[in-house]
Amino acid sequence: MTVKEIYEMFEAIGVLTFSTIHNGEVHSRVAHFNGYDENGIYFRTMWNKPYGRQLKASKKVTVCGITDSRILGHDEEGVPDFPPGYTIRLIGEVRHLEENEVRELAKTNKDLELAVYDMDKYPAMKDGNFVIYKAKGEIFDYDFECTKRDHKVLRTRFEFGGMSYNEAGPIITxxxxxxxxxxxxxxxxxxxxxAPYKVLxxxxxxxxxxxxxxxxxxxQVSKVF
Ligand code: SF4
Ligand code: SF4
Incomplete structure (x- = not known):
């Protein structure tokens, strides 16, 4: 998958959960991406928010979202009925962007023009821009009743920036x-x-x-992603 395709899958969801590590604890926020290019996917926070400082220190981030998590009802056995949709997640590394770098990027990247507008309006935005420059991730497309798709689950793993990953599923020996x-x-x-059987x-x-x-x-149990 291209960075553009990955970005658009996240963008279609909108508000996402971002997490990082601070003093051995996992800290999460809700936020959204604000652009992409061949160097990665961009997002921002504000200068004084602890999340920005945590990201600068850890340089690690995970992001995930789901298209629609409403439970439509339950069957006779109490099994919840989810509408078809997808989840998307990534595990990546971030780099903090200096104000001048964002301004320079915005000259050729329309998505980042709003970042410049906001930096001019809110001083605290000048020190809150980040790019996820490498990541690995997965789209988990589901339709448990197969009403709109011909699969219950379809997993697609991806990477950009040179990260490697393992495929899903146990291994039959x-x-x-x-x-x-x-x-x-x-x-x-x-x-x-x-011979032997195989997990798809x-x-x-x-x-x-x-x-x-x-x-x-x-x-054998599945390898960690
Ligand atoms: S086919 Fe039988 S022996 Fe082979 S992995 Fe499956 S359960 Fe085990
Ligand atoms: S292959 Fe094994 S682990 Fe994967 S869905 Fe089927 S039963 Fe579960």
């Missing part, structure tokens, strides 16, 4: 005797027959039911 029990228990249809990362929910069911202990 050569201890597999091809009994098929993992495939039977997987409600996401994410396991393919073969893009369909897998990482739930672990297959691991718990395998009689041969042939399935």
């Amino acid at each position: 050569d201890k597999c005797i091809e009994c098929g029990q993992c495939k039977d228990v997987c409600s996401f249809k994410a396991i393919e027959e073969g 990362s893009h369909k897998c929910d990482d739930c672990g039911s297959c691991i718990m069911t395998c009689p041969m202990d042939a399935i």
Whole structure:
């Protein structure tokens, strides 16, 4: 995926949750992105807000959002019904931008013109601009009832700026005797027959039911993203 495509997926949601680490604690805020280019995705806060200082110190950020989280109702067994949608998240590194750098970027990037306008209007905006210059992330597109899509889950992982990531899903090893029990228990249809059987990362929910069911202990837990 391109940075533009990633930005647009976030932008369609609007308000997002941003988190960073401070003194070993996770701190979160709601905010939104305000632009992108080939160097990354831009966002801002204000000079005196602790979040900006935390970001300058940690240089680490996670961002996530969901298109629509309303529960439409429950079925007879009490299972919640979610409207089709997607979540998107990223784990990245940030760099603080000096005022002059933002002004220079805005000369060729229309998105950042508003940042300049705000810096002129609010002095505290002059020291609150950041860019996520490298990141890895995932889009988790879902339609649990398959009303609007032909998949329950479709996972797409991405990176920009040179970060690497692992694919989703447990790993089936050569201890597999091809009994098929993992495939039977997987409600996401994410396991393919073969020798050995194989987990299809893009369909897998990482739930672990297959691991718990395998009689041969042939399935390893998913690697951390
Ligand atoms: S349950 Fe275990 S042994 Fe059976 S097919 Fe799946 S991985 Fe192979
Ligand atoms: S972890 Fe869950 S969703 Fe993924 S393959 Fe195993 S049972 Fe299916």
